[in-house]
Amino acid sequence: MSFGAPKVLYLLFLLPFFFILFSSIFRYIEKVRSQFHYRGAKRLNRFSGRFHYVRLALCFLLGFASLIVALADPQVERVVKEPVYKKIDVVLLLDNSFSMRAKDIAPSRMERAREEVKNFIIHRSENIGRFGLVSFAGSSVILSYLTTDPSNILFYLDYLETDTRPSFGTNIGAGVKSGLQVVQKEMEIDPTLRPQDLIFILISDGEDHGKELRDVVLQAVQTRIKIYSIGFGTRMGAYIPIGEDKGRTVFLLDEEGRKILATFDEATLRWTAEVTRGQFYRSHTGRELYENLNKILWSERRVTSVNTVTKNTSLHYWFLVTGFAALALFYVQY
Numbered sequence: 001m002s003f004g005a006p007k008v009l010y011l012l013f014l015l016p017f018f019f020i021l022f023s024s025i026f027r028y029i030e031k032v033r034s035q036f037h038y039r040g041a042k043r044l045n046r047f048s049g050r051f052h053y054v055r056l057a058l059c060f061l062l063g064f065a066s067l068i069v070a071l072a073d074p075q076v077e078r079v080v081k082e083p084v085y086k087k088i089d090v091v092l093l094l095d096n097s098f099s100m101r102a103k104d105i106a107p108s109r110m111e112r113a114r115e116e117v118k119n120f121i122i123h124r125s126e127n128i129g130r131f132g133l134v135s136f137a138g139s140s141v142i143l144s145y146l147t148t149d150p151s152n153i154l155f156y157l158d159y160l161e162t163d164t165r166p167s168f169g170t171n172i173g174a175g176v177k178s179g180l181q182v183v184q185k186e187m188e189i190d191p192t193l194r195p196q197d198l199i200f201i202l203i204s205d206g207e208d209h210g211k212e213l214r215d216v217v218l219q220a221v222q223t224r225i226k227i228y229s230i231g232f233g234t235r236m237g238a239y240i241p242i243g244e245d246k247g248r249t250v251f252l253l254d255e256e257g258r259k260i261l262a263t264f265d266e267a268t269l270r271w272t273a274e275v276t277r278g279q280f281y282r283s284h285t286g287r288e289l290y291e292n293l294n295k296i297l298w299s300e301r302r303v304t305s306v307n308t309v310t311k312n313t314s315l316h317y318w319f320l321v322t323g324f325a326a327l328a329l330f331y332v333q334y
Contacts, residue, residue, distance in 0.1 A: 002312070004073030011068045015061055022057040059330035066323030074319065075312040082309055086302040087129030089146055089186075089197060091179045092117065092153075095204035095232070096160055097137035097170040098252055102205075102262035104238035105286045109262075112286035113203055113232055114157050120293045121150045127301055129197075132182045135160060136175030138209075146186050171210030172268065173217075176200065176227065180219060195223045199300060201293065202272060205233040206265030217272055226278040228296045229269035234284060237263040 003009065094117070100110040121131065130146040131153045143156040179200050187193050200220070220227060239259045240252040251259045266282070273280040279299065281292040 001315075002075050002077070004075060004314070006072060008068060008072040011071075012065060015065060018061060018064065019057065022060070026054075026057075056330060059326050063323045063326030063330060066319045066326060070316040070319035070323060074315040076315060077310050078313055080309060080311055082307045083303040084305045084307055085127035086197070086304045088127055088199060088297070088300050089130045089132070090128060090297075091132040091134060091146070091182055091198060091200050093134045093136065093172075093175040093179055093200055093202040093204075094160070095137070095170060095172070095175070095202075096135045097207070098240050098242070099170060099205055099207050099262035100232070101242070102233065102238040102240050104234040104236065104262075105232065105283075108241075109205060109232050109286075110160075113289060114160060116286060116289035117203070117293070118154055118157055120290055121153055124150065125294065125297045127297060132179070133157070134175050134178045134182065136171060136178065138171055138174075140171070140174035140178040142178050142182060145182055170204070170207045171212070172202070172204060172206075172208045172272070173210045173213035173215070175202070175204075176216045176220060176272075177212065180216065180223065180225070183223065183225065195225050198225055199278070199296070200225060200227040200276075201296060202227055202229040202269065203232055203289070204229070204269060205262065206231055206267070206269045207263065208265065208268050213268070213272070217275055220276050225276065227272050227276040228278040228281070229273040230281045230283055230289060230292050231264060231266055231269045232283050232286070232289070233262070233264040235264055237261045 094113065096110065100113070101108050103109075105112050124131075130148050131144070131150065132142075132146045133144040133153050133156050135141050135143055135156075143159070144152050147153070183195055183198055187195070217227070238261070240262050241249050242252050243250045254260050266280075270280040272278075279296070281288070281295065283289045283292060
């Protein structure tokens, strides 16, 4: 056994002092009794007598000693085996189209998605190696190649928040294609990199107006990259705000002047995930996104080895319980 604060144990030298103090009190009480001829009297009170004071002394000394040992933080060493997980690289494909501005998820689909992704990156799992970030709407842009620096991804997520340029249409295929370009670039830098050590996480409302999704998804299948998709939005949808005019919200209109309703297309996202051997998740309110992201990483956990480490387990709790129990018993009997 070892102690985290061994110098506290010096307080145990006070125990002889308390023992002498109790002995003196006991002798004084016995002396008073002898003067009043109590020694020969029958003791009917259970709180009197030599044994009672010995019991009080033992309870106090035990409680005091236990609390001192607890403050010294007693510890025992134990050998544990900890699994080492395979590091997985994650490429985030984030829909930044106008339909993601719909407010059926507060404060909007896009703002909520950004906040949940930022929270996920800040509290990232230990089995994540690197992050990459791709934004797509009518076209796509690689915001960050794979990096171990989470602040780089957080910077670009903040950049998307301030980017108010119009992004008409949604081309999910362009986003997947840019993700494949990220993988290709990393494999040129590191030939030992295996595509199966990467995953794509597609966050979108599923609306797709492009024509290349099928081809690039099949290319991802050939590259052996899984695409996990997370559907973002309600089934009822919402109109798409694009600004304000004289205090009134202005919505996106079609060619006939009617407000465009941002809907949700589960079929596209589910097909993309199933074909690539990934999995489809659903976020109705936005709160599920963080949980969904962690579920994806949990499903990708692979143990590569086991480390044997020695850890110290604190025992101070047991000494605290013993100390307070002994002092409580002392107080009750006093």
